[in-house]
Amino acid sequence: MNRRVALKTYSLSLLGLTLPGLSMSKEPFVKQQELSKSLDIPKHYPNIPPEIISEVVGxxxxxxxxxxxxxxxxxxxSRSVWEWRFGDFESAIGAASHVGRRDIAQYLxxxxxxxxxxxxxxxxxINVVKASIEANPGIEKTMGPHGISLLDHAYAGERMKNEMSxxxxxxxxxxxxYLANLGNAGGDSYIEVTPEEQQKYIGDYKYGDGEKEGFTVGVNMRKLLSLGPIGGFGGGLYKTGENTFIYNGxxxxxxxxxxxxxxVTSLKITDPEVTVIAKKI
Known part of the structure; x- marks a missing residue:
């Protein structure tokens, strides 16, 4: 409507009248704005982009x-959870917990x-831990992210001892x-792999011609053999038998x-759905 029509409509409406045909017009008073095809809507919208989730946890x-x-x-x-790979799920607060970052955990x-x-x-x-275990006997054996035990999480708490009361x-x-005396809160026992033995496994393994179609076996910060995408960091390998390991628990x-x-000539990864064989290069 132009200004003259708008004023006339307002005046007549005070008398309970309307312009003929105006109220029944098929044309809307305000033309609907068409969505622009150039709107920058994130790829994963309405989900939060996975790279943000990954960064928060990391x-x-x-x-x-x-x-x-x-x-x-x-x-x-604050409730972010990330799957690093092969079902190794870790929350943001789980990350802070296993490295002993009290400040980050408390903030989250x-x-x-x-x-x-x-x-x-x-x-x-201590009271929460004891009550949980007494209510659920055996829960102390449950492993945390990356296969890290409940007792090791407690030991990690000593990291910021200088800032604690x-x-x-x-x-x-x-x-x-308390956890040490339980006898089973330290996690499963695995076969030790010496630094000398680690050397025979370390290297790159390819299962395809693509640049990223492969794995790197190395040693992580916990001095464990690790497996990750080729050229990248990896999760710990725990030895369970002759040349056999499980991934991060x-x-x-x-x-x-x-x-x-x-x-070593190749590695084979077996999960319930897929088996991949990669040759050492």
Whole structure:
């Protein structure tokens, strides 16, 4: 409507009248705005982009300031969970917990993160840990992200000991003693792989011609053999038999190595759905 028609309509409406045909017009008063094809809608919208989820979980191992930048903007990111590979799931608070970053874990909880038994063990919340185990006997054997045990999470809590109160230190020590005395909170036992033995497995393995179609076997920060995408970091390999390993404590994934004259020639990854054989290059 132009201004004259609008004024006339307003005046007549005070008298309970309308312009003939105006109220029954087939044309809308306001033309609907068409959506622009150039709108920059994220690829995964309405899901949060996976690279943001990955960054939150990754930075929760070490970088409180970056975590705050991401989570202050979107508090729901405090509950982020990422699958590194082969079913190795890790939450942001799980990341902070197994490396002993009390400050990051506490910040995430303030923002709504779902604390776990592993978090409480790291923080030295002895009463919560005891009550959980007494209510669920055997739960202490459950492994955390990357196959890290409940007891190791408690030991990780000592990392920031210099910034803890005497009461917090005492409770953490009680938690460690309690879990250690249970006898089974340290996780499963695996066959030791010496640094010398590790050498025969280390290297790149290809299963296709593509640049990224392969794996790298190396040694991670925990001094364990590790397997990851070619050229990238990997998760720990736990030895269960002759040239046989499981990936990061994931029970359904087996990595076995073929040898010839005691030299590794290939690896085979077997999970419930796929078997991949990759030759060492």
């Amino acid at each position: 930075k929760s191992h070490s970088d409180l300031e970056r975590v705050k930048q991401l989570v202050d903007k979107r508090p729901e990111l 909880m303030e923002k709504g993160a779902r604390a776990t038994l592993f978090t409480f063990a790291m923080l030295g919340h 005497n009461t917090e230190i005492e409770n953490l020590e009680r938690t460690i003693d 994931t029970p359904s994934v087996t990595i076995s190595f073929e040898t010839e004259n005691n030299a």
